[in-house]
Amino acid sequence: MKVASQDFLQQAHEALRAKDKVERRDLLGQFMPAARDAAANAYGDFDGLRAHMKRVRGHTTEHLAHYLQQFEEAAVAHGNQVHFAATAEQLNSTVLSICQTHNARRVAKGKSMVTEETGLNELLLKAGLEVLETDLGEYIIQQAGEAPSHIVGPAFHKSLAEVRELFLAKHKLGERALESVSDIVEEARGVLRERFLAADVGIIGANALIAEHGTTMLVTNEGNGDLCANLPPVLIICTTFERLLPRAEDAMALQRLLVRSATGQSHTCYTSFYSGPRREDDVDGPLETHIILLDNKRSDILASDYHEILDCIRCGACLNHCPIYIGVGGHAYGWVYPGPMGSVLTPLLTSLEQSHDLPNACTSCGRCAEVCPVNIPLPDLLRDLRQEESAQQLKPARWRRGLRLHAWLLRQPVLYQRLTGWSMSALGLLGKRRGAFRRMPFASGWTSQRDFPAPEAGGTFMRQYAARKRRGGRRG
Amino acid sequence: MAESVRAALFARLRERSPAPAEPAEIARALAAIGYATAARMPHADLHTAFIANVLANKGTLELALDRGAAVRAIGRYLYKRFRTHKLVAGNDPRLAAMPWRDGGVLPRFGAAEPGDAAALSYARLGVAETGAIVTFTGRANPGRNNLLPEDHLVLVNREDVVATLEDAWAKIRLETGAGAWPRGIQFIAGPSSTADVEAQLVLGAHGPRRWHVILVGDTPAQDLEQARGELPEA
Numbered sequence: 001m002k003v004a005s006q007d008f009l010q011q012a013h014e015a016l017r018a019k020d021k022v023e024r025r026d027l028l029g030q031f032m033p034a035a036r037d038a039a040a041n042a043y044g045d046f047d048g049l050r051a052h053m054k055r056v057r058g059h060t061t062e063h064l065a066h067y068l069q070q071f072e073e074a075a076v077a078h079g080n081q082v083h084f085a086a087t088a089e090q091l092n093s094t095v096l097s098i099c100q101t102h103n104a105r106r107v108a109k110g111k112s113m114v115t116e117e118t119g120l121n122e123l124l125l126k127a128g129l130e131v132l133e134t135d136l137g138e139y140i141i142q143q144a145g146e147a148p149s150h151i152v153g154p155a156f157h158k159s160l161a162e163v164r165e166l167f168l169a170k171h172k173l174g175e176r177a178l179e180s181v182s183d184i185v186e187e188a189r190g191v192l193r194e195r196f197l198a199a200d201v202g203i204i205g206a207n208a209l210i211a212e213h214g215t216t217m218l219v220t221n222e223g224n225g226d227l228c229a230n231l232p233p234v235l236i237i238c239t240t241f242e243r244l245l246p247r248a249e250d251a252m253a254l255q256r257l258l259v260r261s262a263t264g265q266s267h268t269c270y271t272s273f274y275s276g277p278r279r280e281d282d283v284d285g286p287l288e289t290h291i292i293l294l295d296n297k298r299s300d301i302l303a304s305d306y307h308e309i310l311d312c313i314r315c316g317a318c319l320n321h322c323p324i325y326i327g328v329g330g331h332a333y334g335w336v337y338p339g340p341m342g343s344v345l346t347p348l349l350t351s352l353e354q355s356h357d358l359p360n361a362c363t364s365c366g367r368c369a370e371v372c373p374v375n376i377p378l379p380d381l382l383r384d385l386r387q388e389e390s391a392q393q394l395k396p397a398r399w400r401r402g403l404r405l406h407a408w409l410l411r412q413p414v415l416y417q418r419l420t421g422w423s424m425s426a427l428g429l430l431g432k433r434r435g436a437f438r439r440m441p442f443a444s445g446w447t448s449q450r451d452f453p454a455p456e457a458g459g460t461f462m463r464q465y466a467a468r469k470r471r472g473g474r475r476g
Numbered sequence: 477m478a479e480s481v482r483a484a485l486f487a488r489l490r491e492r493s494p495a496p497a498e499p500a501e502i503a504r505a506l507a508a509i510g511y512a513t514a515a516r517m518p519h520a521d522l523h524t525a526f527i528a529n530v531l532a533n534k535g536t537l538e539l540a541l542d543r544g545a546a547v548r549a550i551g552r553y554l555y556k557r558f559r560t561h562k563l564v565a566g567n568d569p570r571l572a573a574m575p576w577r578d579g580g581v582l583p584r585f586g587a588a589e590p591g592d593a594a595a596l597s598y599a600r601l602g603v604a605e606t607g608a609i610v611t612f613t614g615r616a617n618p619g620r621n622n623l624l625p626e627d628h629l630v631l632v633n634r635e636d637v638v639a640t641l642e643d644a645w646a647k648i649r650l651e652t653g654a655g656a657w658p659r660g661i662q663f664i665a666g667p668s669s670t671a672d673v674e675a676q677l678v679l680g681a682h683g684p685r686r687w688h689v690i691l692v693g694d695t696p697a698q699d700l701e702q703a704r705g706e707l708p709e710a
Binding site for chain 2: 044181263277
């Protein structure tokens with residue numbers, strides 16, 4: 001997919017102007033965290049589960065070559081063809097050549113962020129194949145010609161009325177009401193069922209690769225991924241090596257975290273483990289299965305200080321809890337992965353130069369780290385990326401000079417406290433009557449949206465702290 | 477090219493651990509980590525917990541004392557839903573041996589076809605922790621039987637209900653053994669569903685609209701009432 005993250009600020013501004021979408025996202029930002037919290041609380045020791053997963057992930061990463069080899073051997077023994085792709089282009093061309101070998105015309109796809117990342121659909125369509133996204137959200141945005149706005153609910157930004165208009169325009173099914181969400185789902189079910197049955201190739205992703213058995217875990221609610229994995233004669237699984245886990249039990253632990261963090265469920269409707277092509281005992285299933293393992297800079301990330309982002313299980317909890325994501329929505333981020341995890345991944349998978357605004361799209365509130373099921377220190381990684389941004393001089397010179405000045409001032413405590421004390425007294429005096437400022441030099445960004453409150457009497461925090469200490473107020 | 481991509485990736489991954497550990501050593505480190513703690517059960521009793529979670533997953537559930545009662549329950553269900561006694565079921569010896577005539581049910585044994593209204597599976601396992609059932613693909617339960625019909629009916633024996641997902645895998649390991657690994661192992665927990673439009677939950681996305689579990693064995697009726705929250709826990 002083409003990167004448009006360099007225009008983040010402009011895209012964010014535009015997103016904030018669409019009032020109806022802003023309201024939809026506000027609802028999302030209330031509803032999703034509530035669902036997640038309820039599920040996490042009902043679990044019992046959810047934090048213990050998170051810590052356990054962190055240990056398993058750490059162990060797996062430490063012995064990644066061992067587990068990858070184990071997975072590969074077991075998967076090949078099951079009859080899979082395992083391919084390695086260093087780049088997005090290599091993954092795409094591998095898929096295309098498999099399709100061409102089978103003279104395939106129709107491809108049915110389950111939800112796969114990896115193929116969004118590589119822009120697979122575009123290549124297959126160009127080669128004359130019919131490519132159909134089958135996850136309802138992905139289907140909707142494919143029909144609308146849009147990118148996903150959320151990694152779990154790709155079409156969360158679309159209203160019922162918009163989907164209705166889209167379906168009336170795209171499906172030539174005559175007069176019909178199509179008034180409720182159920183009507184929409186029913187119509188998509190009818191249209192897509194035919195296409196599942198006619199597909200020559202199924203493409204899915206994987207939520208985990210289980211090294212001990214050489215199987216891949218697929219977690220869905222709609223069952224569309226399973227239809228893709230069971231009906232077409234050829235199955236291609238597009239995935240990445242950091243999905244590896246040693247044991248089936250580890251995949252189950254991941255599933256427990258994933259569903260609760262993503263949707264607040266305790267189990268998705270379908271959690272399937274696929275091992276390969278049709279067996280002697282099988283009367284259905286694909287005759288040929290391929291697993292493509294994409295690197296796309298992940299081995300670089302693994303060797304870097306950002307390696308913890310590879311633990312991400314794509315649950316979307318950090319999106320739902322991020323004030324910036326809820327404010328501006330997924331499209332503003334300009335690529336496949338939005339929100340805090342996307343603001344770390346996009347610079348690493350594309351380039352910091354193209355996307356250095358994203359690590360700045362952070363208030364350092366820490367909610368993402370609080371809910372991340374695999375305890376990725378997202379605010380720290382974002383800060384490190386900002387530091388790198390500064391080191392690479394990607395910010396305007398004036399901004400960098402300002403930051404340097406600020407950093408210098410912070411290292412002069414006496415001067416700093418004097419300066420802040422003076423300006424506080426001055427502001428307190430000037431704003432005494434109104435209690436707030438409508439405009440403020442050097443802070444027009446702040447005051448363009450709201451008033452700046454005038455400081456109250458009593459002095460700076462440090463002064464009050466010192467005074468209290470002198471009074472011997474060492475209570476608690 | 478393919479081989480060089482593979483070799484390059486392995487080389488990079490090995491860079492990370494300059495002195496690669498022995499497999500036995502890695503296995504010991506992994507064993508020391510152990511398994512996760514399962515979710516809190518909604519009821520102390522295993523079967524009541526299973527029932528409660530099946531219901532929470534938007535499934536429906538019936539109790540049947542034995543296979544005869546199960547057949548009669550299936551007959552009633554099919555007649556009520558579809559005014560038919562037609563059913564597709566996998567070539568599971570356990571299903572073949574059921575007294576179908578008692579319920580007036582006419583199963584077709586094999587793989588589900590488009591247009592089949594109802595399919596029946598005999599689950600390998602039920603998992604109390606999540607209210608899921610487990611099936612293996614194969615002649616006994618073709619993968620599409622779980623996915624294509626409007627209604628998916630599932631029989632599960634009382635003695636096949638386990639507490640946690642870890643317990644489920646311990647049993648799966650015993651059943652699969654060496655060389656007998658099935659093409660697909662499916663955990664199913666509810667009818668197919670989606671919340672992709674307006675975050676509103678709709679049942680019957682691409683797979684079954686209804687998911688009906690019949691728990692076979694001597695389960696006290698009050699367990700079902702307790703699971704439904706109609707009776708306080710004993």
